[in-house]
Amino acid sequence: MLYDVEITTRTPVHVGAGVPPLRNKVDFVRFGRFTYVLDQQRVLDYLLPPQGDAELIERISSTYDLSSFLKEPDLRQHPELVRYRLGGAPNNDELRAQIKDVQGRPYLPGSTLKGAIRTALANALAREQPLQRAQLGPRREWAARQVEQALLSTAPNPKRMPNYDLLRALQVGDSAPVAPEALDLVNALVWPAGKSGIPISVEALREGTTLTARIKLDDYLLSSSAQQELRWQPRTEVLRRWVALCREHGLARIAQEANFFARRAPRVEQFYQQLAREAAEAADNVFYAQIGWGAGWPAKTLSRVILPDHKLLEWLIERYQLSRGPRQRGAPFPKTRRVVSYDGQQPVLPLGWTRITVITTG
Template identity: 25%
Template sequence: MNESELYEYTIEILSPTIVASGGKLQRIDFIQRGTRIEILDMDKTLADRSSLELFERANYNLETFRGSIKDGKIKYEKKYDLQFTGSGGKNLDNIEIIEHIKSAGRPYLPGSSIKGALRSTITRAFGKDNVYKMHLKEKITEVLTKNPRGGERALKEVGVEADEQIFGSPTSSPFKLLVVSDSSFAENSSLQLSEIVIQNIKKRENLLPLYAETLSPGTKLTGTLIRKYRTLYSKEKFVKEIEIIESMAEKSRASNSILLEREIEKLSKSDPNKFRKIIEFYKKLLMMSKEKSTILLCMGFSSGYFSKIAVGNPDSEFLQDVQKLMNLSNPKKQISSDFPVSRKFVTDSMGLPAYPLGWIKMTLSKIKS
């Protein structure tokens, strides 16, 4: 008897997606030429003797050297180009660019990020909201009565401890039976420079935008997913709630329908004209989720509060409790009663919201052993 099932997964990027590397490209790292952003390779550029001499004449001032490159006075090398998809005519000279994670200079999606998104999505459909909601209330009571200074730690612990109430210790968690590989590499040409607006949907105002390398819609990646059987574990490590990792496409459909319908309703009430493209995108996702073998996931940087939590129906009482615990964790930064009101959207060339971040489509094909 085989002890595991092996699948090949195919991921299609549906909306601009970034798993941040933790690094940022600064002004010295790139040059804007219209809507094309050239990412410079200074090491290769300075390996050329004539370029190195010009750098020496510039007193090793990188800013002066970059200016000469931009003016076409120096032969230079570049790593890759990014197409800027945001507001037309914008000068991007002084921005920082959040980098997408890469290995050997090529972008990919880490298996841990894919598995995390899969875990959140199917747990939301598991019908255990009451455990998370009750544990949240217990944490608030604990902070108020026993440990007034422990709010920040309590906020970090609440989800982990609720998970353990449902699934037991990490050794007994059913998610230990899922092994997700890193994705294949994408070409650097699949990256774009996205302008990300932080939108308050109550006040209808934008904060200063962010800029990030994102994988472009239509990019496809592959990898493997292994689903192990519980027989791999001894009786001392009995796997609890194993059914959660079965019928994952059906669970993702149930999970996402609540999330998407909630967002459509909120954006339609806020400003249906401004958010027209976002609303249309969410409606397409609802139709796409009905496909039998499709697993829709929302993952990565700034994909939103609701995509990260394991609660399928975060009602007003739950959100008020979250807000209360967040305020206890950081009294100097009080969260409004309307939490969460901010959304991060990728803009189009007119500067209008065009995409939410981080939606991907996963399909699984079983590999015969």
């Protein structure tokens, strides 16, 4: 079965490029209301004289501040020096880059969307199969491996888990790329964190950006002949209902986050109230998911099972030392979120929320 998927960002979405942060005055420069990400090789070719003036060549070749040799008119008159331009200015000297294709166009990796779907389906299955502490491993990094295998795989041993993984039947492609103009510079912070949050600047797909992708549900892997080997029954029904279960999970996650921000951050609380109404009134083929950087621990774990079970939650926090710094038992966990902020103090929006419309095409 084939699906066309339309992904519309409801808040800024950042999926990291997996490279070191861009550096101020080296990788990017700021002029007025804009940040220019430079093509360093072309900038050097532009600045370096073809011959003579050995002192200038030495200064430019050894500098860590290309901006001292550039003015904004240089970039306007020579657009080839700029890879792309972002509105706004970062609140520090580092900027985390968005993932892009070889032509510099941002997109959403299929693995990002599939991860959100996987988490939704795992939460649905876990609500029917109580989580057993004995299933959890001793190390935090691999604590849930046995739980994940029990929920989503029928592998006879862990080494064969990918071959028998339920989500093997759901093939999610990368989205089509969009123009670099879809990117914004977003100043985020870890909140709350003392009198002011911890500032972080990222490139992000701006709110209202629409991307398209394809998803395939492999009917052969769900067939009776394949099930003789895979033995997924009755969990195949979870795959056939993946949109409905993602919709249910999205509504639950919105409620979780609305509860966290209630009476603490008025603008974010107002956003979640609106998003809850929007998601509840959406068509049956629409669901909401929080993806990418900033979605946090609740969006990527069995939070719908763990958070309501206070004894289990406290046991997990202590066993795996999940809390950073002093914490009283019963205090909210996790205690912080990554949010958009314009002044470095007050949260304005959460990160990563998307509206996903699924249309069956064959």
